[in-house]
Amino acid sequence: MRQDCGIKLLVGPALLVLMLGNLCVAQQDGGPSRPSTEAPLFQPDAPLFQPEAPLFDPARPADRPAPELTPPQTRPVTPSDDPNAPDSDGETPELPDQPLAANLQPTPPSPTPPALASEQPYERISSMPYMLGDLLRANRSVAFPYNLAGDIAGTEANGALQVRSPKVAENNTAIPRQRVSFRYHWFSNSAKVTGLEPFGDPVFPGVVAAADVGLNGLPPGVSLPPGAVFDSPDPNLGQFRFAIPGDQLADLNAIFPPGDLGQFGVRFDPGSNSQGTAVIFQDSFFDDNDEQQFVFDLVRILRNQEIRAAEREIDTHLVNFGWETTFLDGRASLEVRVPFAETVNSDLDLNASRVVNDPFTRAFLVSPAGGTLGTVDSELKDLQLIFKMLNWTDGRWFVSSGLGATLPTAEDSNISIVDGFPDPTLRVFSNGVAPLADVLRTRDVRVKNETIALSPFVAVAAAPTSRLFFNGFLQFDFPIGQDTVEYNQSNFARQVIVDVENGIYRDPFETHISTAGKIRDQILMHLDLGMGYWLYQNPRGRRITGLASLFELHWTSTLQGADVYSVQSTFLGEPVLLANRDPNPAVPQPVLVEDPLRVGNLANRMDILNATFGGVITLSNDSSLSVGCSLPLQKGLDRVFDVELMLHFNQLL
Structure with missing residues (x-):
């Protein structure tokens, strides 16, 4: 057990390291569709999707000084000045003192290490969707x-x-x-x-289980000893408890043989060994003549409708x-x-x-x-x-x-x-x-x-x-x-x-x-x-800014009994x-x-493996909507559900 636990402790980190190594190789090689000179996705000074301030910069200090601007060279310009209009000789005049476009750009700030730089715009919902998951485990x-x-x-x-x-x-x-x-x-x-649950076809209407009291009284062709007295004069009216004198117990046992179990007897219907009638002893008392009476119940046995295990x-x-x-x-x-x-x-x-x-x-x-x-x-x-x-x-x-x-x-x-x-x-x-x-x-x-x-x-x-x-x-x-x-x-x-x-x-x-x-x-x-892949990206979209497909694998394992x-x-x-x-x-x-x-956990040791696939839509208001489906890849006790459907909504603040 300890060896099995140690192997699992090594497998998880090894798979994670393998994924990181493959991605490092992909980053170094640049990939077939990506030139090696392409700027990184999260370049601190050049955001991927828009040139203005990042969508969410949680650490930008409020008192950070504004970037310095190079003052442009200017001269008075009259309303008639048009830099694109020809002069009287038909030539475009030269304006050597006109401000250059480069002079309007801010002076780049001093470089900072990319790792954990507070001004790095790593928070970008359209660039890293959330993992869907599979939710259930042990x-x-x-x-x-x-x-x-x-x-x-x-x-x-x-x-x-x-x-x-x-x-x-x-x-x-x-x-x-x-x-x-x-x-x-x-x-x-x-x-x-x-x-x-009961199963099988009931013999009589209203019967819902393997045994029921009374029903229609005595089965056809069966009679009790002459001394039997029902609580009601007519057993067909629904009274199926009777008393019998002690000297007639042998006659009763002959009609309902007790076999080796004793204290109750069963008489099967003619031609059947699965349904019949039983008598069960309930009480005894002495009547007015000081004669002992024994009280029994009639119980109908319906073996063609039994009780069995049922799962919900x-x-x-x-x-x-x-x-x-x-x-x-x-x-x-x-x-x-x-x-x-x-x-x-x-x-x-x-x-x-x-x-x-x-x-x-x-x-x-x-x-x-x-x-x-x-x-x-x-x-x-x-x-x-x-x-x-x-x-x-x-x-x-x-x-x-x-x-x-x-x-x-x-x-x-x-x-x-x-x-x-x-x-x-x-x-x-x-x-x-x-x-x-x-x-x-x-x-x-x-x-x-x-x-x-x-x-x-x-x-x-x-x-x-x-x-x-x-x-x-x-x-x-x-x-x-x-x-x-x-x-x-x-x-x-x-x-x-x-x-x-x-x-x-x-x-x-x-x-x-x-x-x-x-x-x-x-x-x-x-x-x-x-893993996921962006099928559509438009950070300036009025409503939808991105659409990506998602695929995931989820493994859960018990490390002890x-x-x-x-x-x-x-x-x-x-x-x-x-x-x-x-x-x-x-x-x-x-x-x-x-x-x-x-x-x-009666299953004891478990290894649950589920696959999840779905998609995510990112919206222009910094929100995302994800849908997905998870399916178990294992059988038996390691299969903890049949299918999972999910809907996730996230709103950045």
């Missing part, structure tokens, strides 16, 4: 198992949430500038929530307001970025079941199609501060360095997950784990946003010709501090029969588990290289077991421990 995930959505309603799915964060190289260049900016980014499928891809809409101000004679700047995003909600309720306070009621299944797939909200994200210093320039090359800081102003992440699971102390048999939701569970996870990220960077901008230009950034992200993860689990154990024949059951109760841990963000390296917080769900000191997915109690199935809940 991710953080929360993964957790769903066990049961209700009685005999296995979910066969794990839930997950993935989110990402930004970096410095967006809408930036090596040159400090006095400006305000607005950015809009749209990311397709940049966040993902994995939840539950969520787009991200990001709006960023920026303000950059210069100081130290324009050689340094401080930028503030305030981002807002519409993306997956930081507060999520992911409910596969409904917690009920009636201890005698089994789990009520809630349609999971929307309850486990998250919601969208607009929120303030982490504030960014970027300090940038121009270290060297010769008017055509710019080398800067700086430090970015990401402040934890975004909201904490809060996730509440509700599902059910079988009691691991009662429901384990040789054929597996009975799929009965004896315990309704609520897991609350809070990830506190506490980390400050410091991002030192080096930036290079170059314009080797009057049309070709380059931008480059090399950045590292170092997390300062750790984020706290808090986990709270509440278990509502409902009444459970522990001895059917003797009518012994356990009263309902609640248990609570709380734990916490820390996770640290990974150290990241970013290498961003961009990820911290992952993991917690195992337990009940009464035992790990929670995964319920049987097949409702047939006669089918042997393995006894498996449920997966733990995990928080962190």
Whole structure:
């Protein structure tokens, strides 16, 4: 791992140096379309686009003396004097004392070194557009198992949430500038929530999941023992809870064989092994004749409509307001970025079941199609501060360095997950784990946003010709501090029969588990290289002064393994077991421990490579408008979005 980290630390600077070397060769050779005598693009005493004062000279002193003018030689001139009119002899008169054009020019100032000269007009929006960027980088995930959505309603799915964060190289260049900016980014499928959904065709109208209570009562051709009494005289009216005398339990088990799992039985419909009816024990009591009665629910099993994993891809809409101000004679700047995003909600309720306070009621299944797939909200994200210093320039090359800081102003992440699971102390048999939701569970996870990220960077901008230009950034992200993860689990154990024949059951109760841990963000390296070409230039244009094409490559790599917080769900000191997915109690199935809940970058080591292309229009009011599109070049876990569209507006001040 250390060797891999060292290689990446060398690759980024090596690519940046290679780009600089190629540009140096291009500058020395002059290029095929450029004579070697062409003046540099940012010549201090001869601006490229206009002879008057530079468009923006942040460091020109107000008390700098005006240039000295050579006083011209003059003589009185009458209104009739016309230097171009012929004299009486038809010849043009000579005027030896007429002022020469050269005498009207200012005396050149004493030369100054080009690097960091305060009067050098290096601030020129039409000569160095901003880098577009690709914005998103590493991710953080929360993964957790769903066990049961209700009685005999296995979910066969794990839930997950993935989110990402930004970096410095967006809408930036090596040159400090006095400006305000607005950015809009749209990311397709940049966040993902994995939840539950029903699938298959329902047998009866209104059925939305794998198990539902009652429906049309008993299946055709099936009758209960003669002593069974429904809560309502007619089971077809919607009452599907019945009581039966204890001496008829054997007859009931013969109709609904319990197999090896016990405490519930299943009778499949004729000719089918995927749908049928189950009876689930609920309670026992003694009637007026002091005879013990046992209470059961009828539950319809519809295996042709099951619950499976479902993914919801969520787009991200990001709006960023920026303000950059210069100081130290324009050689340094401080930028503030305030981002807002519409993306997956930081507060999520992911409910596969409904917690009920009636201890005698089994789990009520809630349609999971929307309850486990998250919601969208607009929120303030982490504030960014970027300090940038121009270290060297010769008017055509710019080398800067700086430090970015990401402040934890975004909201904490809060996730509440509700599902059910079988009691691991009662429901384990040789054929597996009975799929009965004896315990309704609520897991609350809070990830506190506490980390400050410091991002030192080096930036290079170059314009080797009057049309070709380059931008480059090399950045590292170092997390300062750790984020706290808090986990709270509440278990509502409902009444459970522990001895059917003797009518012994356990009263309902609640248990609570709380734990916490820390996770640290990974150290990241970013290498961003961009180039552009001016397709049109007219600095004196009334509205549009330039049009350029842009192409960029963005590489983000993790330099260390990820911290992952993991917690195992337990009940009464035992790990929670995964319920049987097949409702047939006669089918042997393995006894498996449920997966733990995990928080962190579950992809661990990542190498993200994206390509960005677009264009920029510069306007006569010292503003620019850029549009672009970014596409990922990687697959799998290194592909953090499908496509990105962006719009940037910058206004020099």
